[in-house]
Amino acid sequence: MLSLGIESTAHTFSCAIIEKKGKQVKILSDVRRIYRPPEGQGIHPREASRHHAENSPQVLADCLQKANVKIDELDIISYAAGPGLGPCLRIGAVVARSLASYYDIPIYPVNHALGHIELGKMLTGAKDPLVLLVSGGHTMILAFLSGKWRVFGETLDITLGQLLDQIGRYAGFASPCGPKIEELASQSSNYLSLPYVVKGNDVSFSGILSATKRIIPKGLEDACFSLQETAFSMIGEAVERALSFTGKKELLIVGGVAANKRLSEILQSICKRHSCKFFVAPKEYAGDCGSQISWLGLLESTVKSGEKMENTFVKQSWRLDTVNILY
Amino acid sequence: MSTNLLRLLKKGAEADIFITSWNEKKAILKVRKKKEYRNEILDARLRTLRTIREGKMIHEAKKFGVTTPIVYFVDPKKCEIYLQFIDGRLVRDLPKKSIIKKCKDIGNIVGTLHKNGLMHGDLTTSNFILSPKGLVLLDFGLAQRANQIEDYAIDLRLFKEVLNSAHADIFHEAWNSFLQGYEKILGKTMTNKIISHVQIIEKRGRYANVI
Numbered sequence: 001m002l003s004l005g006i007e008s009t010a011h012t013f014s015c016a017i018i019e020k021k022g023k024q025v026k027i028l029s030d031v032r033r034i035y036r037p038p039e040g041q042g043i044h045p046r047e048a049s050r051h052h053a054e055n056s057p058q059v060l061a062d063c064l065q066k067a068n069v070k071i072d073e074l075d076i077i078s079y080a081a082g083p084g085l086g087p088c089l090r091i092g093a094v095v096a097r098s099l100a101s102y103y104d105i106p107i108y109p110v111n112h113a114l115g116h117i118e119l120g121k122m123l124t125g126a127k128d129p130l131v132l133l134v135s136g137g138h139t140m141i142l143a144f145l146s147g148k149w150r151v152f153g154e155t156l157d158i159t160l161g162q163l164l165d166q167i168g169r170y171a172g173f174a175s176p177c178g179p180k181i182e183e184l185a186s187q188s189s190n191y192l193s194l195p196y197v198v199k200g201n202d203v204s205f206s207g208i209l210s211a212t213k214r215i216i217p218k219g220l221e222d223a224c225f226s227l228q229e230t231a232f233s234m235i236g237e238a239v240e241r242a243l244s245f246t247g248k249k250e251l252l253i254v255g256g257v258a259a260n261k262r263l264s265e266i267l268q269s270i271c272k273r274h275s276c277k278f279f280v281a282p283k284e285y286a287g288d289c290g291s292q293i294s295w296l297g298l299l300e301s302t303v304k305s306g307e308k309m310e311n312t313f314v315k316q317s318w319r320l321d322t323v324n325i326l327y
Numbered sequence: 328m329s330t331n332l333l334r335l336l337k338k339g340a341e342a343d344i345f346i347t348s349w350n351e352k353k354a355i356l357k358v359r360k361k362k363e364y365r366n367e368i369l370d371a372r373l374r375t376l377r378t379i380r381e382g383k384m385i386h387e388a389k390k391f392g393v394t395t396p397i398v399y400f401v402d403p404k405k406c407e408i409y410l411q412f413i414d415g416r417l418v419r420d421l422p423k424k425s426i427i428k429k430c431k432d433i434g435n436i437v438g439t440l441h442k443n444g445l446m447h448g449d450l451t452t453s454n455f456i457l458s459p460k461g462l463v464l465l466d467f468g469l470a471q472r473a474n475q476i477e478d479y480a481i482d483l484r485l486f487k488e489v490l491n492s493a494h495a496d497i498f499h500e501a502w503n504s505f506l507q508g509y510e511k512i513l514g515k516t517m518t519n520k521i522i523s524h525v526q527i528i529e530k531r532g533r534y535a536n537v538i
Binding site for chain 2: 138145148150152155199240241266270316
């Protein structure tokens, strides 16, 4: 079975084709183009969607060519229907709808965040993990329970990705700022005190955002170091609480911030203490990509037929814990 | 005291829990161990603060009649607390029907805390033990004095989140039962005020659509 997945929730426009033969799964191609805002600025939804619209034909063509697949050979098409930026989501949905209706291929609108988790599970082989989803759009601790992914902890305000990006932009870097902050942080070991806010299994990052801005004049490296240490320890504690409450024996970390080495070092140390297996999505597939959407489409196609064209919506606010998992 | 035999009962999120004895009584030793992954300055700050706070807050909660373990001894340098051993089952592990029933008592207890200006900060079904003498509230490491609606609403939101994840199939019954007990202590006006603030907090969440 051949599945095309289209991702366009935020800065990335990506198409990917996955082939599934019985139990064998192979990512044939995964092509991405990423919208880069000017330095010191964040994603402008209109500009990002323009980028996606302009690049979509080429990305799709490259994706098909790399996979050596013709459009009419595709068995299903899925697209990320939310959550994300409205104008960006619509581009992916338009591409998916056009292809599906012209070539008469079943279409699946899928949840972007769920794509992160399912691809992470497939690639790492985790079976029943506690999942930490950390990206620009999400900071959530989840576990699967009676038909749904349940939230055991999350951010009460901004996400970890947003925190890093906003500090980075404030300091004048280009988004996404995580890698630059990680690099600067590695050059310091001077800890400056920052607010540490854990409420039960939840975290809040708004206070640390303002406080970090205030200490930047004392030294950018020190500020980045202290920011990472504090924010990641908060996540670490929330994860530890959720692990001890749920008793799960696996931890899977997915999302763009999963690429941060210091964060995975912290989580690895936690897993060791709780004798729990540690899985992290491969760097290449940790951030937003079409493979996540394509794979989720394949999973959904095992239990339901394609969506009617009039129901191929986009939903900017679509929480993961409202999705019924049938497969 | 350290010559006593220790038996590890549980590795919690922030502390290891041992069974030990204190003046020949069966006791719990809660040790907030150094966390290797955490920056030393931050780690020392958190462990000391929470150990001291736990002792203080348990003491306060007792004053207005909330049942908690008795504190035998606090060692802020080693970040250790000796507590009374409570025999019983965690509410989390009770049968569904009893959880729903006990949620009313939990509501009572939380209402009493809030009425007296205290927030617990970590309200989960695993922090209540059902002992022969009734419910006992544990783990005051995140508790603090509180005087704003927001603080109380945070407690409620957390408990709601726990019910909606770990006890999803009985969420509505359990939550309503909790609110009944809570309202009995705080009255209708105050309860409604806090519940509507819970919704405000939930709306701040990502991609929120309030339940």
